[in-house]
Amino acid sequence: MNLLITGCCGHIGSYLIEHVHKIKKIKKTFIVDNLRSNQINSLFNSKKKNNLYFSIKDLTQKSCLDEFKNVDYVIHLASMTNAANSFANKKLMYYNNIESMKNIIKFCMKNRAKLIHISSTSVYGKQAEIVDENCEKKYLKPQSPYADIKLMEEKMLKKVSKKIRYSTFRFGTIAGVSKGMRFHTAVNQFCLNAALGKHISVYKTALHQYRPYLSLKDAYKTFKYAIENDLFENDIYNVLSENCTVNQILKKIKRYKKNIKIKFVNSQIMNQLSYHVSKKKLNLKGLFLENKIELDIKNTLKLLENI
Ligand SMILES: NC(=O)c1ccc[n+]([C@@H]2O[C@H](COP(=O)([O-])OP(=O)(O)OC[C@H]3O[C@@H](n4cnc5c(N)ncnc54)[C@H](O)[C@@H]3O)[C@@H](O)[C@H]2O)c1
Numbered sequence: 001m002n003l004l005i006t007g008c009c010g011h012i013g014s015y016l017i018e019h020v021h022k023i024k025k026i027k028k029t030f031i032v033d034n035l036r037s038n039q040i041n042s043l044f045n046s047k048k049k050n051n052l053y054f055s056i057k058d059l060t061q062k063s064c065l066d067e068f069k070n071v072d073y074v075i076h077l078a079s080m081t082n083a084a085n086s087f088a089n090k091k092l093m094y095y096n097n098i099e100s101m102k103n104i105i106k107f108c109m110k111n112r113a114k115l116i117h118i119s120s121t122s123v124y125g126k127q128a129e130i131v132d133e134n135c136e137k138k139y140l141k142p143q144s145p146y147a148d149i150k151l152m153e154e155k156m157l158k159k160v161s162k163k164i165r166y167s168t169f170r171f172g173t174i175a176g177v178s179k180g181m182r183f184h185t186a187v188n189q190f191c192l193n194a195a196l197g198k199h200i201s202v203y204k205t206a207l208h209q210y211r212p213y214l215s216l217k218d219a220y221k222t223f224k225y226a227i228e229n230d231l232f233e234n235d236i237y238n239v240l241s242e243n244c245t246v247n248q249i250l251k252k253i254k255r256y257k258k259n260i261k262i263k264f265v266n267s268q269i270m271n272q273l274s275y276h277v278s279k280k281k282l283n284l285k286g287l288f289l290e291n292k293i294e295l296d297i298k299n300t301l302k303l304l305e306n307i
Helices: 011-022 090-111 145-159 186-196 216-228 246-254 280-284 293-303
Strands: 002-006 028-033 052-056 073-076 114-120 129-131 166-171 173-175 199-203 210-215 235-239 242-245 261-265 275-277
Touching: 002 011, 011 028, 011 216, 073 090, 090 114, 090 145, 114 145, 114 216, 145 166, 166 216, 173 186, 173 216, 173 293, 186 199, 186 210, 186 246, 186 293, 199 246, 210 216, 210 275, 210 293, 216 235, 235 280, 242 246, 246 293
Parallel strands: 002 028, 002 073, 028 052, 073 114, 114 166, 129 275, 166 235, 173 210, 199 261
Antiparallel strands: 210 242
């Protein structure tokens, strides 16, 4: 079977392409990225056993995927992803992510390819206590253009549900080392600032608020599980390793880097509510994600220890 991965040079994609050979069904993997991020380094020293075929493609271009035939699965990771910056880049982000999604859906329908679509737990904007995938619509309150786009993508898929097979995975904030790792999300940014001896900026309301985090290893485990167990039931699943407060994340960092400096700041995406995201629905499908965010933090700090 053949797989197409979009956004292969990003944080998650670069990890996935290094491990894709472990997904037994997959023989050949087409990988695409528009390289706007210039992260060709994500493809350095790729292993022959992964059987990767890279092309530069911009997914906003209508016929950009026409050359790919016999694709059985698509993992769609290509996206503009910086939530905090999405207020300033709103127009471009809507265009890039929505047009890309349209073209991916068309491609999957035409080729009968099964789709893994990545959404985000940030669609649960203002929530209290535990949130699950079946929560009432009124609780889906994205707090940024980025999260709003994710919800739009989910709706686009629901609309064509009879013509395509897919899973939408709402990922928590990623932690973990990869060749294309980026540092605009909470855990990685905190680790980078800790390593540089700079202040760690924490949203004023966020210190004791719970949020969901996802280890890269568990993200990969989810892709593998979906393909190997044919988990394409046109449904939505939360995907996370742990719910933690920012304070708990900072404590984990302090175990490996003693003197860290913290500064409290305002942000457009902060809010007053703390919430736990439930992973029960995925557990009921037989998938258990238990990797420790602390290990990802340790590995990230190790990577940065001599700078
Ligand atoms: N990193 C996280 O914490 C996190 C959390 C929840 C969901 N997600 C989602 O997971 C997916 C992958 O995230 P990531 O962290 O690897 O992102 P990333 O920003 O590191 O990588 C995205 C990649 O997509 C490419 N890309 C963007 N637009 C493109 C286009 N039009 N055509 C081709 N390539 C394009 C970029 O060049 C980049 O290499 C995204 O949908 C993201 O929203 C990420």
